[in-house]
Amino acid sequence: MSSPSSSGGDGAGAGVEVRELSHRYERPEGRLTVLDGVGFSIPPGGHVALTGASGAGKSTLLSILGGLEPPQSGHVHVGGHDLDGLDGDELASYRRRTVGFVFQHFGLLETLTASENVEVALTLAGTRARARRARAAELLAAVGLADRAGHRPGALSGGERQRVAIARALANRSRLVLADEPTGNLDERAATRVLDLLEQLPAERGCTLVVVTHDRSVAERAPARLHLDEGRLSGP
Numbered sequence: 001m002s003s004p005s006s007s008g009g010d011g012a013g014a015g016v017e018v019r020e021l022s023h024r025y026e027r028p029e030g031r032l033t034v035l036d037g038v039g040f041s042i043p044p045g046g047h048v049a050l051t052g053a054s055g056a057g058k059s060t061l062l063s064i065l066g067g068l069e070p071p072q073s074g075h076v077h078v079g080g081h082d083l084d085g086l087d088g089d090e091l092a093s094y095r096r097r098t099v100g101f102v103f104q105h106f107g108l109l110e111t112l113t114a115s116e117n118v119e120v121a122l123t124l125a126g127t128r129a130r131a132r133r134a135r136a137a138e139l140l141a142a143v144g145l146a147d148r149a150g151h152r153p154g155a156l157s158g159g160e161r162q163r164v165a166i167a168r169a170l171a172n173r174s175r176l177v178l179a180d181e182p183t184g185n186l187d188e189r190a191a192t193r194v195l196d197l198l199e200q201l202p203a204e205r206g207c208t209l210v211v212v213t214h215d216r217s218v219a220e221r222a223p224a225r226l227h228l229d230e231g232r233l234s235g236p
């Protein structure tokens with residue numbers, strides 16, 4: 001492992017505490033209330049599946065937890081950060097230091113190699129080139145892709161791309177990993193491998209993990225489940 005001073009996060013999972021969170025979009029056809037006073041908590045190192053129909057607000061909730069969208073009303077605390085009190089720069093810093101995102105469509109840069117894709121997050125955090133490369137190699141090895149570091153995404157399978165995305169999400173020792181439909185574009189075998197890998201994170205790295213899915217079999221793998229419906233949350 002490289003030195004903690006070059007990595008941003010401290011490795012321990014971030015606890016999540018959400019209270020009375022509401023979120024609305026103003027649209028030409030009128031106001032849409034996507035989240036209507038939701039509340040939940042996730043302990044540090046917890047693993048939660050978030051389910052709900054398409055359009056239920058799962059990605060919106062993930063964006064708020066990840067600091068991509070500021071909370072409009074209510075309270076969101078993640079790992080000691082009070083997200084409803086942060087300005088734009090502070091949210092950007094929170095994203096870089098605390099959060100790792102894994103998206104359904106992988107979100108890799110096609111012109112960069114696997115290693116460079118992982119290194120991007122470290123460049124933003126100011127890590128030097130040699131340390132970046134070493135950390136990327138270590139992370140790619142951890143996801144079983146040591147021999148693919150020099151490949152561009154176009155030369156990787158879907159499952160391999162998603163594993164690169166997981167390595168990238170961990171680059172800054174993220175304390176909170178947010179995965180939005182991470183297996184939506186994978187066949188069953190690749191999906192199982194990616195889920196196995198994600199699910200190791202709470203146990204092996206102490207990360208807190210939230211996996212959005214509309215696949216029941218994926219949700220059932222999580223020890224805790226939240227379901228979004230009409231702006232409200234319910235348990236399993």
Ligand SMILES: Nc1ncnc2c1ncn2[C@@H]1O[C@H](COP(=O)(O)OP(=O)(O)O)[C@@H](O)[C@H]1O
Pocket residue numbers: 025026027032034052053054055056057058059060061
């Ligand atoms: N930026 C936006 N502006 C207006 N409406 C949005 C915006 N983002 C999402 N929505 C709408 O909010 C609802 C919830 O979206 P989303 O959070 O993406 O749901 P999910 O991820 O559960 O499918 C959808 O009806 C979507 O069309």
Ligand SMILES: [Mg+2]
Pocket residue numbers: 058059060180
């Ligand atoms: Mg979504």
